[in-house]
Amino acid sequence: MPQRPALAVITASTRDGRFGPVVADWFSARAEEHGAFAVRRVDLADPALDFPAAVDSADAFAVVTPEYNHGYPGPLKEAVDSVHTGWIAKPVGFVSYGGLSGGLRAVEQLRVVFAELHAVTVRDTVSFHGAHVQFREGRAQDADPAAKKLLTTLHWWASALVPVRGSYPA
Ligand SMILES: Cc1cc2nc3c(=O)[nH]c(=O)nc-3n(C[C@H](O)[C@H](O)[C@H](O)COP(=O)(O)O)c2cc1C
Numbered sequence: 795m796p797q798r799p800a801l802a803v804i805t806a807s808t809r810d811g812r813f814g815p816v817v818a819d820w821f822s823a824r825a826e827e828h829g830a831f832a833v834r835r836v837d838l839a840d841p842a843l844d845f846p847a848a849v850d851s852a853d854a855f856a857v858v859t860p861e862y863n864h865g866y867p868g869p870l871k872e873a874v875d876s877v878h879t880g881w882i883a884k885p886v887g888f889v890s891y892g893g894l895s896g897g898l899r900a901v902e903q904l905r906v907v908f909a910e911l912h913a914v915t916v917r918d919t920v921s922f923h924g925a926h927v928q929f930r931e932g933r934a935q936d937a938d939p940a941a942k943k944l945l946t947t948l949h950w951w952a953s954a955l956v957p958v959r960g961s962y963p964a
Pocket residue numbers: 807808809811812813814815860861862863864865891892893894895896897925
C-alpha cells in the first residue's frame with residue numbers, strides 16, 4: 795500500500811455536555827501513536843461536517859459511541875443511513891462507553907447495521923464502563939493494550955481490503 799490508510803474516528807454523541815470528545819481524543823491519540831493510519835476526526839456534532847464525503851474518503855472507521863437506554867445514539871443512525879456505498883468492504887471498529895455496560899449493547903446493535911452496509915466489523919473492541927470515573931481517576935490508560943489490538947486488527951483489514959474493494963460483488 796503506497797500510503798497509510800485513512801482512519802476516521804467518529805464521535806457519535808452530539809448532546810450538550812457530552813462526554814464523547816474525551817473518549818475520542820484519547821482514542822485518536824492512541825491511533826496517532828500506533829502510527830499505521832492517517833487519522834481523521836469526524837464529529838457528528840460539527841454543523842459543517844460533510845459526512846458522506848468523510849466516509850467515502852476513509853479506509854477504516856473507529857466509531858466512538860455511548861450507550862443510551864441499551865441502544866446507540868439516534869444521530870449516529872441517521873448519519874450511517876445517509877451513506878449508501880461508502881461503507882462497502884471497509885472495516886469498522888468500536889470504542890464504546892457508558893455506565894454499567896460500557897456501551898457493549900450499543901455495539902452489538904451496530905454490528906447488525908454495518909453488516910447490512912457490507913462493512914466488516916472487527917471483533918476487538920475498546921469499552922469503558924463507568925467511563926467518567928475511569929477518565930477522572932486517570933485509569934483510561936488501562937485500555938491502551940485494547941486500543942493497540944483494535945488498531946492493529948483494523949489496519950490488517952484495511953490493508954487487505956483496499957486493493958480489492960473495487961471488485962466487491964455488492
Ligand atoms: C438518556 C441516557 C440514557 C443512558 N442509558 C444508558 C444505558 O442504557 N446504559 C449505560 O451503560 N449507560 C447509559 N447512560 C449513560 C451514558 O452512556 C453516559 O452518560 C455517557 O457519558 C453518554 O455519552 P455522552 O456524554 O457522550 O452523550 C445513559 C445516559 C443518558 C443521557
